[in-house]
Amino acid sequence: MADAVHIPDEAETRARWGDFAWTPENAEQARVILARYPKGREQSAVMPLLDLAQRQVGADTQTQGWLPVPVIEFVASQVGVPYMRVYEVVTFYTMYNMAPVGRFHVQVCGTTPCMLRGSDDVLAACKNKGLVKGKTTPDGLFTLTEVECLGACANAPMVQINDDNFEDLTYDSTIAILEALAEGRTPKPGPQIDRQVSAPEGGPTTLKEMVSENHDYRGAW
Amino acid sequence: MPKLKVDGIDVEVPAGATVLQACEAAGKEIPRFCYHERLSIAGNCRMCLVEVKPGPPKPQASCALPAADGQEVRTDSAMTKKAREGVMEFLLINHPLDCPICDQGGECDLQDQSMAYGKGHSRYDENKRAVTEKYMGPIVKTVMTRCIQCTRCVRFAEEVAGVEEIGAIYRGENMQITTYLEHAATSELSGNVVDLCPVGALTSKPYAFEARPWELKKTPGIDVMDAVGTNVRLDSRGRQVLRSLPRINEDVNEEWASDKTRHAVDGLVRNRIDKPYVRVGGKLQSATWDEAFQAIARAAEGVTGNAIGGLAGDLAEVESVYALKTLLGAYGSSLHEARVDGALYDVSQPASWRFNPTIAGVEHAKAILLVGSNPRWEAPLVNTRIRKAIKRGAKVFAIGPQVDLTYPVEWLGEDIAALGDLPDALTQATDVIVIAGMGACTIEGGYGAARQTAAALGAGFGLLHTAAGRVGALELGFVTEGGLAAVAAAAPKLLFLLGVDETDLSAFDGAFKVYIGTHGDRGAHAADVILPGAAYTEKPGTWANLEGRVQRAERAVFPVGDGREDWTILRALSAVLGKTLPFDNLGALRAKIAGDHPTLANEGIALSGALDVAPRGGDVSGAIVYPITDFYLTNPIARSSPTMQRCSAELLHGETFAEAAE
Numbered sequence: 001m002a003d004a005v006h007i008p009d010e011a012e013t014r015a016r017w018g019d020f021a022w023t024p025e026n027a028e029q030a031r032v033i034l035a036r037y038p039k040g041r042e043q044s045a046v047m048p049l050l051d052l053a054q055r056q057v058g059a060d061t062q063t064q065g066w067l068p069v070p071v072i073e074f075v076a077s078q079v080g081v082p083y084m085r086v087y088e089v090v091t092f093y094t095m096y097n098m099a100p101v102g103r104f105h106v107q108v109c110g111t112t113p114c115m116l117r118g119s120d121d122v123l124a125a126c127k128n129k130g131l132v133k134g135k136t137t138p139d140g141l142f143t144l145t146e147v148e149c150l151g152a153c154a155n156a157p158m159v160q161i162n163d164d165n166f167e168d169l170t171y172d173s174t175i176a177i178l179e180a181l182a183e184g185r186t187p188k189p190g191p192q193i194d195r196q197v198s199a200p201e202g203g204p205t206t207l208k209e210m211v212s213e214n215h216d217y218r219g220a221w
Numbered sequence: 222m223p224k225l226k227v228d229g230i231d232v233e234v235p236a237g238a239t240v241l242q243a244c245e246a247a248g249k250e251i252p253r254f255c256y257h258e259r260l261s262i263a264g265n266c267r268m269c270l271v272e273v274k275p276g277p278p279k280p281q282a283s284c285a286l287p288a289a290d291g292q293e294v295r296t297d298s299a300m301t302k303k304a305r306e307g308v309m310e311f312l313l314i315n316h317p318l319d320c321p322i323c324d325q326g327g328e329c330d331l332q333d334q335s336m337a338y339g340k341g342h343s344r345y346d347e348n349k350r351a352v353t354e355k356y357m358g359p360i361v362k363t364v365m366t367r368c369i370q371c372t373r374c375v376r377f378a379e380e381v382a383g384v385e386e387i388g389a390i391y392r393g394e395n396m397q398i399t400t401y402l403e404h405a406a407t408s409e410l411s412g413n414v415v416d417l418c419p420v421g422a423l424t425s426k427p428y429a430f431e432a433r434p435w436e437l438k439k440t441p442g443i444d445v446m447d448a449v450g451t452n453v454r455l456d457s458r459g460r461q462v463l464r465s466l467p468r469i470n471e472d473v474n475e476e477w478a479s480d481k482t483r484h485a486v487d488g489l490v491r492n493r494i495d496k497p498y499v500r501v502g503g504k505l506q507s508a509t510w511d512e513a514f515q516a517i518a519r520a521a522e523g524v525t526g527n528a529i530g531g532l533a534g535d536l537a538e539v540e541s542v543y544a545l546k547t548l549l550g551a552y553g554s555s556l557h558e559a560r561v562d563g564a565l566y567d568v569s570q571p572a573s574w575r576f577n578p579t580i581a582g583v584e585h586a587k588a589i590l591l592v593g594s595n596p597r598w599e600a601p602l603v604n605t606r607i608r609k610a611i612k613r614g615a616k617v618f619a620i621g622p623q624v625d626l627t628y629p630v631e632w633l634g635e636d637i638a639a640l641g642d643l644p645d646a647l648t649q650a651t652d653v654i655v656i657a658g659m660g661a662c663t664i665e666g667g668y669g670a671a672r673q674t675a676a677a678l679g680a681g682f683g684l685l686h687t688a689a690g691r692v693g694a695l696e697l698g699f700v701t702e703g704g705l706a707a708v709a710a711a712a713p714k715l716l717f718l719l720g721v722d723e724t725d726l727s728a729f730d731g732a733f734k735v736y737i738g739t740h741g742d743r744g745a746h747a748a749d750v751i752l753p754g755a756a757y758t759e760k761p762g763t764w765a766n767l768e769g770r771v772q773r774a775e776r777a778v779f780p781v782g783d784g785r786e787d788w789t790i791l792r793a794l795s796a797v798l799g800k801t802l803p804f805d806n807l808g809a810l811r812a813k814i815a816g817d818h819p820t821l822a823n824e825g826i827a828l829s830g831a832l833d834v835a836p837r838g839g840d841v842s843g844a845i846v847y848p849i850t851d852f853y854l855t856n857p858i859a860r861s862s863p864t865m866q867r868c869s870a871e872l873l874h875g876e877t878f879a880e881a882a883e
Contacts, residue, residue, distance in 0.1 A: 082385035
């Protein structure tokens with residue numbers, strides 16, 4: 001627990017976020033989310049509503065958002081669930097931030113496939129750009145988190161920055177992405193090498209005829 | 222009714238039973254941590270693994286596996302043994318080896334089961350996990366590194382106590398049990414998680430580092446903190462009762478006890494009256510027994526009939542009330558009253574004052590109407606039964622000021638007049654119970670109106686008493702027509718007070734007051750002579766709980782100082798007064814009681830007969846005020862208890878206490 005995030009003081013967060021309420025657009029969105037579930041099962045909406053709340057906090061603070069205690073309680077009262085149960089959900093999922101993050105939440109995967117394909121280089125790149133694990137850079141731009149598998153192993157190593165994945169990284173391409181973000185540009189998400197999503201590098205190695213047309217392979221059987 | 226074989230033994234279990242229960246039916250012990258028969262099944266500790274055929278070729282968690290026809294279960298196979306050893310080794314990986322400084326040591330499930338089912342050594346030599354302590358309030362001390370995450374406390378808080386404040390945060394290796402934001406758990410049942418915790422993660426804060434279980438003398442007792450009559454085990458060392466733990470009694474308290482039951486015992490060694498006192502020149506001065514008795518004899522001179530009266534307090538046991546009644550009878554007095562809270566209800570037959578549906582019977586109600594009662598404070602273990610009824614689909618309606626009863630309640634109004642306008646959901650329900658509290662009985666006609674409502678609904682009727690001694694005294698006929706006000710109006714010259722501390726005694730200013738009790742509390746302040754009595758742990762006594770269930774307790778320790786058992790004080794005093802009572806020992810006294818009052822002869826509920834026609838109540842109105850204003854400070858023992866004072870200050874009055882730096 002030594003690298004656990006420091007959760008801000010409760011009194012301060014209550015003073016800042018105590019009057020949290022949906023913006024008109026999010027209120028409509030919350031209504032749509034709640035309507036997805038049958039009556040009496042509103043508690044199922046807790047996760048999308050927490051995500052919505054986190055995004056609203058993010059929009060308020062020009063960051064990726066986090067979930068202060070009063071916001072958690074607001075969501076709990078929206079779905080009629082005891083605070084503790086929602087708090088458990090928030091602490092369970094790493095996608096909910098228990099403490100403020102920067103404008104770009106850099107989540108580096110360090111699980112085995114990524115590690116074997118060079119996630120250490122990605123982390124080194126982050127470190128050399130001034131990012132520290134579990135911390136936000138002083139300019140408030142980047143928060144670095146090392147996470148477990150994000151399910152993009154075919155494109156290892158990868159990072160998730162906000163809602164986008166950046167894959168097939170090297171030290172240099174990681175630096176390039178971070179610099180582009182810092183300068184306000186939008187780097188291309190997805191594989192950073194010549195590759196179509198998770199298809200083989202350098203083009204298909206099997207079923208090559210399918211690239212140009214719907215080829216009938218039956219004669220070759 | 223599945224039939225299966227456990228280690229070659231044929232057993233038949235009810236449909237819906239688990240393999241673990243089938244094994245127990247076959248007499249096989251299954252080690253477990255997370256499984257608890259009164260909580261939902263979690264299946265997360267894996268300690269109850271057994272080999273089951275048919276099924277996958279691996280051990281299965283017996284607590285979560287339904288018993289099925291034709292299963293063959295092995296609890297003694299090599300696979301089962303290896304599985305248990307493996308699970309135990311995993312559980313111990315992160316469990317600290319601090320048994321010598323752990324309060325659970327000696328009564329720890331993990332200790333016992335690692336002895337019985339463990340390997341005896343560990344192959345783990347990495348660093349252990351450590352978890353920061355959590356604050357759970359003044360009752361529960363936490364050492365969370367010891368936690369094995371069985372989640373019994375979480376399930377108890379949610380399912381039984383009804384306060385969803387305990388939970389498991391984070392996940393995997395980092396999973397931690399805590400209260401919401403580490404605020405104190407606001408449950409009057411929080412002490413039960415200490416018993417539920419199979420390891421030393423949650424231990425009793427007031428009892429921390431006090432004693433080892435093998436040093437304690439264990440005495441079966443009856444709790445007097447409320448009228449439920451919780452069956453307790455009093456653990457004492459030397460002359461002090463160190464803790465009070467619930468005994469299992471399915472009809473009364475299941476295996477729970479309220480925090481007041483558990484932790485008021487530290488009030489038994491504080492603020493005690495340890496010698497007689499006599500008021501001389503307006504000041505109480507310590508005296509010998511003889512001087513005190515002579516003072517009473519002087520006051521009793523020439524006083525006869527209803528110029529002598531007696532009041533029985535909240536904690537008085539049947540024996541002393543009977544002795545007092547007999548003494549008053551010797552003077553020709555029938556001026557005695559047990560309803561010292563000023564409540565008025567019909568005392569013509571036992572069924573009129575008892576909790577007739579019985580505590581266990583509450584579970585089967587389909588609708589419950591609470592009239593002027595806050596069961597969460599007046600009888601927390603009746604409240605848990607109401608919660609159980611709600612889980613089975615019951616609806617609860619209540620008349621009185623809105624309070625959080627831990628379950629959904631339809632509030633019908635604060636005025637008892639709401640009895641005249643009940644919703645259809647209640648009037649058309651079957652299996653209804655009407656529970657009238659002292660809040661209704663202190664309103665004139667309130668009792669009659671509640672009982673008439675019950676009769677009109679065809680409902681069971683129960684009076685929810687708040688005092689442990691009340692029903693026993695009522696069964697003895699320790700009442701006067703008109704109640705407490707009538708006793709005051711009779712203006713007795715000499716008044717005996719059997720531990721009367723919750724009553725405003727200013728109405729008896731003209732009387733010479735003899736207080737027999739245990740604590741220097743309100744009753745003693747008003748007294749002219751104080752005689753040191755025995756607290757409930759210090760005498761073999763009989764109490765009738767709110768159902769009229771007669772329960773006997775044994776003596777755990779002797780009274781402090783010069784204190785004596787209350788009935789022996791009255792017996793000795795009667796000799797000085799020249800009205801010697803006709804019993805010399807407890808056996809003779811109990812035989813007299815059994816002869817005069819057959820309902821008190823044997824333990825258990827003596828049938829009371831059906832309720833007769835409800836007395837006239839008519840239209841009543843009046844705002845209901847609940848009798849208990851502070852759950853933790855309802856009697857002199859609790860008021861003297863530092864733990865209860867702390868609970869009251871912190872949980873009810875919102876005071877904060879800085880934690881001592883360690």
